[in-house]
Amino acid sequence: MEHILTPKVEEVKLLDRYTAKKPAIGTLYLTATHLIFVETSCNTRKETWMLHHLIATVEKLPLTAMGCPLHISCKNFHVAHFVISSERDCQNVHQSLVRLSQPGKVEELYAFLYNPKQDEDERRNGWGFIDSAMDFKRMGLPNDFWEMTNLNKNYELCSTYHSELGIPKTASKGTVFGSAKFRSRGRIPTLSYYHKESNAAICRCSQPLSGLSARCVEDEEMLQAISRANPKSTFMYVVDTRPKLNAMANRAAGKGYENEDNYSNICFQFVGIENIHVMRNSLQKLLEVCALKSPTMSDYLTGLENSGWLRHIKAVMDAGVFLAKAVAEDKASVLVHCSDGWDRTAQVCSLASILLDPFYRTIKGLMVLIEKEWISMGHKFTQRCGHVDGDPKEVSPVFTQFIECLWNLMEQYPCGFEYNEKYLLEIHNHVYSCQFGNFIGNCQREREEMRLYERTFSVWPFLWENRHQYRNPLHKCSLGREVLRPSTLPLNFKFWCGMYNHFDKGMQPKQSILEHLLTITQKKAEGEKKMTDLQIQLAVMDGVLADQGSPTGTPPEQTSLSPVSVSHTAENAKPLMNGAAVEEAEIELVPTAGSEKMEPVAIEN
């Protein structure tokens, strides 16, 4: 609290960042956790909440006639342009926010304050809700070829890996430890996904310390063991997700990539995904294009292209498709790495898992996947998301890219996923907001050291409870068994308005099919209830009439009606005519005097 210099500023203007619409006027409150803007200029109470930890940048601009502008942009791409009449107030708010948005240590994060009024049992159960070990069981482990080991139980083998690792049965302890010495940060090849149907596996690791000529017998044995765990295939792929040039540069530093001559029967492949720095800069450029007020066609399209963002998304997707194809069609195992194996490798392995396995296309499955490939395998959330004040060069939108790839997939397979866009946005939001403990820390060991499981709550049960909101009404289980083979033509990758303009209401499409269908789903529930009520009502009447022996009684089939009709309604449906009227009210179709109409005028002038 000591950082809050001015807890409340009145007469603050909130501008629309795209149009010259009249600004909203209200009061700005600064609390220990949030910045809150309460609009006073409209009749209905409208509040805008911004969590301090979500704020990426706060910028105070030079004084203007209107007042002192304060530009805030958040990690979830919420952008707010305030104008505060007094420069001093603005200065204070600015100073407070700069401090509050950059906590010095992890303990200051919101998760350590947040208490959803659960007792310890509930907290413990919550943390146990998603268990990545269970997922390996689901894949059929242990089996004849693979087993789960606890060789890393004290994090001695690899400090950034999970304590339990899937490795080939034939790999001896010596092989594993020897291989760890030859891999950057000891991140040995370990199982990521096992494809039951083909016996092929996706494994992940970090780059080998091969330098210009170094070899390691154990590492070669390790790869051989992985290869042999898939007896039907004569070879395995080794995929380096980096551009070849980057990988070569690493050789000079004593790292590098596998030499095909040293490893038996490997097929080595680069897939050319750029590093975290390129991605960070690319996002910056994308956001600049996104911030253009009324771009011309040419500004927009060339800006979008020059940002490179969509090209990078495509590169990640291409790599995921390559992996899935290798496993499903060539029935060959794949070993994936980048430099450290916690950024690009996580993206590519998790994407391939989604393409291969319909389980990960379910609400719970995605939780498991993120827990398994990202959290437990040591994606450095604290650093990549910039949760605490630290090296800005470690920040990079790696996870955002994964979520965006997923969205692009959902666009191509509208019926293939149990979850909808909202779910992705909600997860993305939680990754950055730190309201829950899941995405704090850089690896499993750090989380244990921080005692996160005792001090914070898990996000998964919370999302699960609200799962009805995240359901895709179009989801069709029957499509489930398919391996997805998305098209990766560049025109399939579009600017994600739902993510980057999520908080700019005027930029959202007026009618959303998802909202429309969710309303229908809701109406279905009401309709079912109404039907049950009516049936009870009828049954009561019938009972009475039957007692009277009335000849006008219900036909006999009436009694069998109820179970039949219930099964009819098991899927989404919408009852009642008046439902349409309700929907109409919900979908904003009415002439709006707002931003949309200003647009063409602006162009003409």
Place this chain on the structure above:
Amino acid sequence: MEKSGSIDSLGSKQSSSRQASVDSLSSTSTSRSDRSTHAAKTPYAMSSDNVSTSTEFSPELRGRPKAAAKVLRDSNKEEPQLLPKEIVQDMAKDVTYICPYIGALRGTLTVTNYRLFFRCMDREPAFVLDLPLGVVSRVEKIGGASSRGEVSYGLVCKDIRNLRFAHKQMEDSLRKSIFEILMKFAFPVSNGLPIFAFEYGQVYPENGWKVYDAQAEYKRQGIPNESWRITKVNDHYEVCDTYPSNLVVPVNIPDEELKRVAAFRAKGRIPVLSWIHPESQATVTRCSQPMVGVNGKRSKDDEKYLQAIMDANAQSHKLFIFDARPSVNAAANKMKGGGYESEDAYQNAELVFLDIHNIHVMRESLRKLKEVVYPNIEESHWLSNLESTHWLEHIKLILAGALRIADKVESGKTSVVVHCSDGWDRTAQLTSLAMLMLDGHYRTIRGFQVLLEKEWLSFGHRFQLRIGHGDKNHTDADRSPVFLQFIDCVWQITRQFPAAFEYNEYFLVTILDHMYSCLFGTFMCNSEQQRVKEELPKKTVSLWAYINSQLEEFTNPLYVNYSNHVLFPVVSMRHLELWVGYYIRWNPRMRPQEPVHQRYKELLAKRAELQKRVEELQRDVTNRSASSTERAGSPTRSITPVQTFV
């Protein structure tokens, strides 16, 4: 990356289902066939499709050709399903089709008076290419004889694709090459042959020519009323030969004056009403440019006339004149005697230029677009290549212009006059789009047909010239994708309001496909006068007859009747996208992954089922309680007390 096998089977699947739909007359369109195929199969089970199964998708309305068997000697499998009056003209074996996606395919080529039909039997399933000759814009012989003595022919098509064939040089030089025959029937107008639409005699349950009745449409709008009347002055197309016979003009302007106004407007296209707001009485009127010329000529009659249009709307004391052209072009037109309304001459009128470019710019833009999207898309510079075509920029300007018109009428309650040069291209785009935004009726399937019949066909958009039906002169400067742009704009609006339109994407694609196919009479000729003269309604079938015979295919399952809403689409760049489903539909990699359309239908069918059940039950409850009250009133009163809920 793509395995040739999958493209292969896909290609043939598309075409095989297209072949099936020959029966259903939609031979050029794949989207529906794709959809129905997908409906039956899971997305990746494509190789299992084969020709025999595809027939199940052909609707009941088929004209089984009887003549076909007589004409053809060979196995039935290599022949297309012929339409009534369709006659095979030539057939050649060992023709190679060089498919940009699969590679060279050897097969049999058949040319009829309606279509080109290529079938390759070497592949399993067979590969079929089936396109109406109307789609062909140009046939060119490429290069000389190759080493194998083959000649190569390129077909440039109007629907964003090119086809290449190769076949052996005829040894018998007297015999005409099949491509010469093809050229003859692809360009019947240039060769003194009838367009196939005049031969085709399919009978449909509905006469599509009756869809649009000008008087009925004006009546729907509440016209005539105290300010507007329907004049018969153009009954014989004497005042304006490119206008319809029914014209709506201000009540207080007598016919004689109309003729004098006509003298001051290019081609006599006087300002007439297109649409009237049911509440504010603000109107959308359309015309051609005034004949101002370099000397700034004025016409008292024209000025009085526009004043009358303004006066007909009591809500506003202003009139907006939207000139669709860029101001430079409008000014340049003065040299040719045209121009625009000066604000001195037209008091209370405000002139706005909408900066939409002319037909030549649009033609060039589409040509570039085709280069960028067909056959393959360059991976690295997709967005900047798209940008360089300016296609979306043009779409944006048209939509923005229509939006301003709709906004003036709806929010400003002000009447507008729209014109360009002749008032049959950009003006048609603008008025029809504005009307689509303003009036929910035009967002129904039948309403849209009325809109096209009215704003495009009856007001003389020159389809014959703009498309060049049956004409071999492919470089004709009168050709331009004006109507395609309009449909593209409609598609953009449907994307933003997915529940506000009764029709779906397939409906829009079908209209475009049959605009080129020359199977129906709808888009023949340049004006109503010509259509009457050619007796099109008598001699040809209307596209609407075909469409209205299978409405289910064209219905948007998400449609909710928002008839009283005005749609204001966002025309920012972020919300406009390239219509991939049309421009890139020939690329097998753009095939939709999932039949989402089908899924909507399923969900809505379930909804309807539940709705029905609830209604039934409700009726039961009402009946039951009614009958029990009856009983309550009847002599058996003693029962009543028992009826209270126990």
